[in-house]
Amino acid sequence: MSNKKSKEITKYDKGDLLTVEITDIGNDGEGIGKVDGYTLFIKDAVIGDVVKAKIMKAKKNYAYAHLEEVITASDVRVKPRCEIARQCGGCQIQNMDYERQLQFKQNKVRNNIVRLGGFEESYVDGVMQSIIGMEDPWRYRNKAQFPIGRDKNGKIVAGFYAGRTHSIIPVDDCLIGTKENKEILDIIIDHMNKNGVEPYDEASGKGLVRHVLIRKGFTSGEIMVCLVVNYKGKGGQSPAQFIKAQDSLVERLRKNSGMTSISVSVNTEKTNVIMGLEIHTIWGRDTIKDTLCGLEFEISPLSFYQVNPKQCEKLYGKAIEYAGLTGKETVWDLYCGIGTITLSMAADARKVYGVEIIPEAIEDAKANAKRNNIDNAEFYCGKAEEVLPDFYNKGMADDNALNPDVIVVDPPRKGCDEACLDTMLKMKPERIVYVSCDSATLARDLRILVDGGYELKAVTPCDMFGHTVHVETVVLLTKAAR
Numbered sequence: 001m002s003n004k005k006s007k008e009i010t011k012y013d014k015g016d017l018l019t020v021e022i023t024d025i026g027n028d029g030e031g032i033g034k035v036d037g038y039t040l041f042i043k044d045a046v047i048g049d050v051v052k053a054k055i056m057k058a059k060k061n062y063a064y065a066h067l068e069e070v071i072t073a074s075d076v077r078v079k080p081r082c083e084i085a086r087q088c089g090g091c092q093i094q095n096m097d098y099e100r101q102l103q104f105k106q107n108k109v110r111n112n113i114v115r116l117g118g119f120e121e122s123y124v125d126g127v128m129q130s131i132i133g134m135e136d137p138w139r140y141r142n143k144a145q146f147p148i149g150r151d152k153n154g155k156i157v158a159g160f161y162a163g164r165t166h167s168i169i170p171v172d173d174c175l176i177g178t179k180e181n182k183e184i185l186d187i188i189i190d191h192m193n194k195n196g197v198e199p200y201d202e203a204s205g206k207g208l209v210r211h212v213l214i215r216k217g218f219t220s221g222e223i224m225v226c227l228v229v230n231y232k233g234k235g236g237q238s239p240a241q242f243i244k245a246q247d248s249l250v251e252r253l254r255k256n257s258g259m260t261s262i263s264v265s266v267n268t269e270k271t272n273v274i275m276g277l278e279i280h281t282i283w284g285r286d287t288i289k290d291t292l293c294g295l296e297f298e299i300s301p302l303s304f305y306q307v308n309p310k311q312c313e314k315l316y317g318k319a320i321e322y323a324g325l326t327g328k329e330t331v332w333d334l335y336c337g338i339g340t341i342t343l344s345m346a347a348d349a350r351k352v353y354g355v356e357i358i359p360e361a362i363e364d365a366k367a368n369a370k371r372n373n374i375d376n377a378e379f380y381c382g383k384a385e386e387v388l389p390d391f392y393n394k395g396m397a398d399d400n401a402l403n404p405d406v407i408v409v410d411p412p413r414k415g416c417d418e419a420c421l422d423t424m425l426k427m428k429p430e431r432i433v434y435v436s437c438d439s440a441t442l443a444r445d446l447r448i449l450v451d452g453g454y455e456l457k458a459v460t461p462c463d464m465f466g467h468t469v470h471v472e473t474v475v476l477l478t479k480a481a482r
Helices: 098-115 121-127 180-195 239-244 247-254 309-323 340-346 359-371 384-394 418-427 439-451
Strands: 017-025 031-035 038-042 050-058 062-072 143-150 156-161 168-170 209-216 223-229 259-266 278-284 288-292 295-299 330-334 351-356 377-381 406-409 431-436 454-462 472-479
Touching: 017 038, 017 062, 038 050, 098 121, 098 439, 098 454, 121 454, 143 168, 143 180, 156 180, 180 209, 180 223, 180 247, 247 259, 247 278, 288 309, 295 340, 295 359, 309 340, 309 406, 309 431, 309 454, 309 472, 330 340, 330 384, 340 351, 340 359, 340 377, 340 406, 351 359, 351 384, 359 377, 384 418, 406 418, 418 439, 431 439, 439 454, 439 472
Parallel strands: 038 062, 223 259, 330 351, 330 406, 351 377, 406 431
Antiparallel strands: 017 031, 017 050, 031 038, 050 062, 143 156, 143 209, 156 168, 209 223, 259 278, 288 295, 431 472, 454 472
C-alpha cells in the first residue's frame, strides 16, 4: 500500500482573478485551463492563450470564469470580423482561425465516439475521414429569424438573443447571413417607428411584431419575408387584412430585388416557439423555390430546409456515396423532412420511402416528388419510432420494404428513438447511413447498432455552421459478416 498522498486541488472562490494558460477546448468552444489542478472553463478564450480570468461560478474541482484580458494571444487567435461576436454568442468560435475550427470539430466528433460510444481510439482513427470544410465560411446561411424588441433606451431593435438569455443583442448586419437581411430589417424597423407599431414585449405579452423570418433561395435568388405577429384581432379584421393596411411596408419590401413572398405568422402564445401555425400570405407566392442536389424544392415559412445549401450538397453527396446505390436498392429515409435526402437518392434506387412526423413537411415532400417527376418515392407521416415498427410488425405488400438494402437516418439532436433502432436491427439492411447533428447522441446510437450486429466503416464530419461549435457527421455502417 502506497504511503504517498494524492496532491490536493486548490479551491478558488467566486471573484478570484487568476492567470491561466488555455490548454484545451470544451464541447461548447470554451477555453479550458488549470491553476494548481483547479480547472477553469473560460468562454471566448482560445487554446494557446494565456489569459486573466475572473471566477463567476465556483465548484469544488472546477469553475466557470469570465475572460478579463488576453495576456498572450494564441497563434490561432484571430480578430472576429463581427464587432459584437462576443456579446451575441451565436458564433462561439469566430475568434479562432478557421483551419483550427475544423480541427476542433474533427476532434469533437472523434472524442465523442471514443468516450461516449466506447470505441477503441485506434479503430476510430482508422475509419475517420477528414472533415469537409467550407470554401468560404461567411454569408452561408439562407435563413435567419430575428427577434424584435426594445433596447434599454427604448429604441426598437432587431438582432439575436445573447447566450442563455432573452436579451436582444442588436445586429446591424450578421456576417454569416445574407446581405439582404440588413436592408429588409431596416425597412421594417423604420416603418414601425413612423407608424407607431409596437414590438412584442415578453413580460407583458403586449405589442405586435415578435420576429422577422427571412429566407433566400441561393440558386433562385428568391426572397421570403414572414412577420411573426402577436395579433388577437381588431374589429373583425384578419391578420392579413391588418398587415395589408400597412401598405407602405408591403410596398417598400416589394421593391427589394428578389422579393417573392411576404406573409404573416400569428403567434399569440407565451412560448419560446417562434413561428405560429397560422400563416397568411399578404403579397406574392406562398413559397419560394430553390435547387438542391439538382432537384427543385418549394419552401414555405414552416418548411425545414438546410440553412447552408452549398455544404448540404457535400453532406448529402457523402451520404449517397455511403449508400452505395446501383438502381436495385430499396431505401428507407427516416426523419426525412421535406424529402431532400429521400428524393436525392431516388434516381439511383429501385424504391425510396420517407417518414416524417410533421404533416406539412410530408405534404411538401409529396409535392416535391411530383414537381421533380419522381414516381418511386412514398412518404408516410408519423414518428419514425412508431411508423417503422408498425410497418414491420404488420407486414407490407412490398416485401422489399420490410427488408431494405439501405436505411438512412437524419434524426434531431436527441438522436434515434430506441424503438426505431430496434426495428432497424430487425430489418437488417445491408447498410445504414446515419446523418447526425449531434455527435454525442450519434456515439450512443452507434454503440447500439454495432452491438446489434453492424460494423462502423466510415465517419466523415462536415462543417455546416462555420464559426459555431456545431458540426454535422455522416456515418456508414454495414451488416457484420456472421
